[in-house]
Amino acid sequence: MEANNSSTVELRLPSRLGYEKVAMNTAASVARLMGFSEDRIEDLKTAVAEACINSMEHGHKLDESLKVEVILSITDNSLEVKVCDEGPGVQGKVPVPNLELKMSGEESPRGMGMFLIKSLVDEAEWISSGPNGSCARLVIHLHKPEEE
Amino acid sequence: MEANNSSTVELRLPSRLGYEKVAMNTAASVARLMGFSEDRIEDLKTAVAEACINSMEHGHKLDESLKVEVILSITDNSLEVKVCDEGPGVQGKVPVPNLELKMSGEESPRGMGMFLIKSLVDEAEWISSGPNGSCARLVIHLHKPEEE
Amino acid sequence: MQDKATRVKVSELPGPNGTPITVLRFSGDITSASKDAVLGTYQSLPPGAKRILLDFSNVEYLNSSGIALVIQMLMQAGKAGQSIQSFGLSPHFQKVFTMVGITNYTKLHPDEAAACAAFD
Amino acid sequence: MQDKATRVKVSELPGPNGTPITVLRFSGDITSASKDAVLGTYQSLPPGAKRILLDFSNVEYLNSSGIALVIQMLMQAGKAGQSIQSFGLSPHFQKVFTMVGITNYTKLHPDEAAACAAFD
Ligand SMILES: Nc1ncnc2c1ncn2[C@@H]1O[C@H](COP(=O)(O)OP(=O)(O)O)[C@@H](O)[C@H]1O
Numbered sequence: 001m002e003a004n005n006s007s008t009v010e011l012r013l014p015s016r017l018g019y020e021k022v023a024m025n026t027a028a029s030v031a032r033l034m035g036f037s038e039d040r041i042e043d044l045k046t047a048v049a050e051a052c053i054n055s056m057e058h059g060h061k062l063d064e065s066l067k068v069e070v071i072l073s074i075t076d077n078s079l080e081v082k083v084c085d086e087g088p089g090v091q092g093k094v095p096v097p098n099l100e101l102k103m104s105g106e107e108s109p110r111g112m113g114m115f116l117i118k119s120l121v122d123e124a125e126w127i128s129s130g131p132n133g134s135c136a137r138l139v140i141h142l143h144k145p146e147e148e
Numbered sequence: 149m150e151a152n153n154s155s156t157v158e159l160r161l162p163s164r165l166g167y168e169k170v171a172m173n174t175a176a177s178v179a180r181l182m183g184f185s186e187d188r189i190e191d192l193k194t195a196v197a198e199a200c201i202n203s204m205e206h207g208h209k210l211d212e213s214l215k216v217e218v219i220l221s222i223t224d225n226s227l228e229v230k231v232c233d234e235g236p237g238v239q240g241k242v243p244v245p246n247l248e249l250k251m252s253g254e255e256s257p258r259g260m261g262m263f264l265i266k267s268l269v270d271e272a273e274w275i276s277s278g279p280n281g282s283c284a285r286l287v288i289h290l291h292k293p294e295e296e
Numbered sequence: 297m298q299d300k301a302t303r304v305k306v307s308e309l310p311g312p313n314g315t316p317i318t319v320l321r322f323s324g325d326i327t328s329a330s331k332d333a334v335l336g337t338y339q340s341l342p343p344g345a346k347r348i349l350l351d352f353s354n355v356e357y358l359n360s361s362g363i364a365l366v367i368q369m370l371m372q373a374g375k376a377g378q379s380i381q382s383f384g385l386s387p388h389f390q391k392v393f394t395m396v397g398i399t400n401y402t403k404l405h406p407d408e409a410a411a412c413a414a415f416d
Numbered sequence: 417m418q419d420k421a422t423r424v425k426v427s428e429l430p431g432p433n434g435t436p437i438t439v440l441r442f443s444g445d446i447t448s449a450s451k452d453a454v455l456g457t458y459q460s461l462p463p464g465a466k467r468i469l470l471d472f473s474n475v476e477y478l479n480s481s482g483i484a485l486v487i488q489m490l491m492q493a494g495k496a497g498q499s500i501q502s503f504g505l506s507p508h509f510q511k512v513f514t515m516v517g518i519t520n521y522t523k524l525h526p527d528e529a530a531a532c533a534a535f536d
C-alpha cells in the first residue's frame with residue numbers, strides 16, 4: 001500500500017471484468033470533488049476503465065483472486081491515477097492502432113485501450129514492475145497547461 | 149488489509165468531510181453491479197455516508213492523515229460494508245433520537261446518523277477495536293428475508 | 297473542495313390569500329458546512345415573514361448533519377409562530393425525513409403549487 | 417453479475433425512397449461480453465438488408481473491446497456492400513469513435529431522423 005498521504009484515495013478490486021466500473025465511478029467521484037468538468041470526468045472514466053481492464057486481462061489473466069490496485073493522488077491542480085497489477089507490465093513498444101488495417105483484417109480489431117488512454121488524459125505512462133507492481137499512471141490537470 | 153478474497157472491494161479514504169461521497173459512490177457501483185434496485189442503493193448510500201462521517205468525526209477527530217477503510221464483501225445474496233477507523237469505537241449505548249426533545253431544545257439536534265443507518269439497512273452492528281479497527285458493519289440483502 | 301457549497305436563493309411569492317410567501321431555494325449540498333446557508337439565511341429573513349417555503353428540488357446531497365440544521369430552523373420557526381411548507385425532496389429523502397419525524401413539523405409536498413396551497 | 421447484459425432489438429423502418437432500413441437498437445453495456453449481441457445479431461440479419469441503422473441511445477457503458485466488436489461489424493458490412501448509419505452516442509463517445517477513426521466507416525448522426533435521411 002501507498003504511504004498514508006492524506007490526499008490519497010486507494011481502491012482494490014478483484015480481477016473480474018465489470019468491476020472496472022467501480023474504479024471508474026470512484027475516480028469520477030474524486031474528480032467531481034476536485035471540481036473537474038463533466039466532460040473531463042468522462043475522459044477520465046474511460047481511461048481508468050481501460051487501464052483496469054488491461055490489468056485484469058493482461059496483468060492478471062483474469063485470475064479473480066489477484067487485486068487491481070487503483071491509487072488516486074490529489075493535488076491542488078491535478079489528479080493522478082495509478083492502476084497497478086502484479087504482472088510483468090507492458091513489454092516492448094505497443095503499435096498505434098490503424099483502423100484501415102483493422103478493417104482489412106490485417107490487424108486485430110482489439111488494441112485500442114492504450115491509444116484511448118493516451119488520447120484522453122493529459123499525461124500517461126506505463127511503469128513495469130515498480131514498487132506498486134506494474135502500473136498505468138494517468139494524470140489530468142484541473143487547468144490544462146498553456147502549451148496544449 | 150482484509151484477506152485477498154476475490155469478492156472483496158476495499159477503499160481507503162482520508163478523514164476529510166466530503167470524501168464520504170467517494171465511499172457512497174463506490175458502494176453504489178458495487179451494489180449496482182450486484183443488481184440491487186435504485187431505491188435500495190439510495191438507502192445504502194446514505195448509510196455508508198453516515199458511517200464514514202462518524203469514522204472521520206468521532207473515530208479520527210478529522211485528522212486527515214488517518215484513513216477510513218471501507219471493505220465491501222460481495223456474496224450471492226448480500227452486500228456487507230464495513231466502515232472502519234482507528235478510534236476506540238462507539239462507547240456505551242447511544243440513545244434513539246427524539247425529535248420532540250430536539251425541537252424543545254432539550255436534546256442536541258445532531259445524533260441521527262446511527263439511527264438512520266439502522267433504519268436503512270437490513271443488518272447493522274458496531275464493533276469496537278476489532279482486527280480492522282472499530283467498524284460499523286452494514287448488510288443489505290438482495291432478496292429481503294421473509295420475516296421482514 | 298470539501299463540498300459542493302450550499303447555495304440558497306431567497307424570493308417572495310404572493311400568497312393565495314394576501315400574506316406573501318418567502319421562498320428559500322436550496323441547491324448543492326446540505327451538510328455540516330451549511331450552517332450559514334441554512335440558519336444564517338433563515339435568521340436574516342425580515343421578522344414579518346410568516347409563511348416560509350423550502351424548495352429542496354436542486355439539493356444533490358443531504359446528510360444527517362444537514363438535516364440537523366433543518367431541524368434547528370424548524371425549531372426557531374415554531375417559536376416565532378411561522379408556518380413552513382416544503383417540497384422537492386427525492387422519494388429517498390422524503391423517507392429519511394419521515395423516519396426522523398420531521399414530517400410532524402413541516403409537510404413535504406409533491407410540488408411547489410401543492411406546497412403554496414397548503415399555507416392557511 | 418459481470419455486466420449489464422447487452423440487449424438488442426431488431427426492427428424495420430420504411431426507407432425514404434423505398435428500400436427498408438433495418439434498425440439495431442442496443443441497450444445496456446457493449447463490452448467483450450457482447451459478441452453475440454453485436455456480431456451474432458448482425459450475422460442473423462436477412463441477406464437482403466442493405467441499409468442498417470445503429471441506435472446507441474440506450475447504451476450505458478462502452479469500452480474498447482465493445483468498440484472492437486462494432487469495428488468487426490462495420491468490416492463485415494463493408495464487405496457485404498451494406499450501408500450503416502449511427503446515432504445516439506453521447507458527446508463523449510462521439511469523440512472516442514472519432515479518435516479511433518470509426519467515423520470513416522459510419523456517420524454519427526445527432527438523431528434518428530438525420531440518420532435515416534442519410535441513406536442514399
Ligand atoms: N497491465 C498490462 N500488463 C501487461 N501487458 C499490458 C498491460 N496493459 C497493456 N498491455 C499490453 O499492451 C497491449 C495493448 O493494450 P491495449 O491497447 O489496451 O489493447 P488490448 O488490451 O485490446 O490488447 C496488450 O495487448 C498487452 O500486450
Ligand SMILES: Nc1ncnc2c1ncn2[C@@H]1O[C@H](COP(=O)(O)OP(=O)(O)O)[C@@H](O)[C@H]1O
Nearest residue numbers: 202203206207235237238258259260261262263
Ligand atoms: N466511529 C465512531 N467512533 C466513535 N464513536 C462513534 C462512532 N460512530 C458513532 N459514535 C458515537 O455515537 C454517537 C452517535 O452517532 P450518530 O448517531 O451518528 O450521531 P452524531 O454523529 O451526529 O453524534 C456519536 O456522537 C459518537 O459518540
